[in-house]
Amino acid sequence: MEPIIRGLRSILGSTDNLIKFLRKTHLLIGSSALGNLNSNIALLNKEYGLDINVIRNVILQSPRSYLMDTEFFQNILVRVEKELGIPRNSGMFTYGIRLLSGCSKNVIESKCQVLRSFGWTEYDVSELMRRNPIIFQISEENFRKKLGFLMTELGYKPDFLATHSTLLGFSLEKRLAPRHRVLLVLKEKGLLDYNFYLATKKSEEEFLRILIEPFKEDAPGLLELYRTSKGHSNIDTISRRC
Known part of the structure; x- marks a missing residue:
């Protein structure tokens, strides 16, 4: 087992990455899986032009996708380009690999x-x-x-x-619907007509600071409406930092 651990550490570049990898896989990695991983990385790096650090990052996100037999893995790479229309130089290429390796x-x-x-x-x-x-x-x-x-x-x-x-x-229950309800109240009260798409892209802290805190007097209960809609227990803590 020790040679396999050493091999994985070498492939992944650090002990921290090795620990993340093992936590994600929950598998006992054998020599054949290690061989597949090596071959698949070489394929991506040498034939598809992906930087080794990029490859390491995506492996840590979805390790099982890169442990499969190399012939099967190569077929997935071809399908990403042909079936999904994602070129190998696209930032979405590795997401295409994840999709096709996980879904029929x-x-x-x-x-x-x-x-x-x-x-x-x-x-x-x-x-x-x-x-x-x-x-x-x-x-x-x-x-x-x-x-x-x-x-x-x-x-x-x-x-x-x-x-x-x-x-x-985005989550419908935790983000889309609750933020839409807040924007509806603000618009109905004539306080603000804000673009929904832009509102969904804001971080939780930004949303509270920009679209709830300034209107707490003119729209009492807005924070409570948002909190109830989300079922989010720590909104008060976040809003106090705004």
Whole structure:
């Protein structure tokens, strides 16, 4: 086992990375898996031009994707470019690897069908896939709920969501819906008409400081509404720092 640990430490570049890797995998790594990891890294580095530090970072994010048989792994790399339309020099390339190594073609196609049922064209679907493949790891039920909220309730169009895909990545219950409720109150009271997309991108601290704290007198109960909507127990602590 010691030679394997030494081999992993050498591949990952540090003891800290080794510990992160072992915590993520929860696996006993054998010599064959170590060999696969070495071969897959060499493939990405030498044939696909990915920097070794980039490779190490993505391995730590999704280690199991890089322990598979190299022939199967190489097939995934080809599919990322051909099927997902993500070029190897794109920052999304490794996310495409994660998607295809973790989801079957049928599962991915089911998400595409959900998009089509909301009026997405093939171009819109491909654009979303190319820009943010990891979105397709969302459960089908969650996908439908987010699309229903963003498109049916808020009126966003497929072409906008395809190019502003972070909206689909945010939690509906913890971020999208609660922030929308706050903006509705501010608009109804004539206090502020703020762009929803920009509001969703703000950190929790920024959102509280910019869109809740300045209006606590003119819109009493706004913080409580937000806290109740989120079911978030530490908002008071955050808001006191603003």
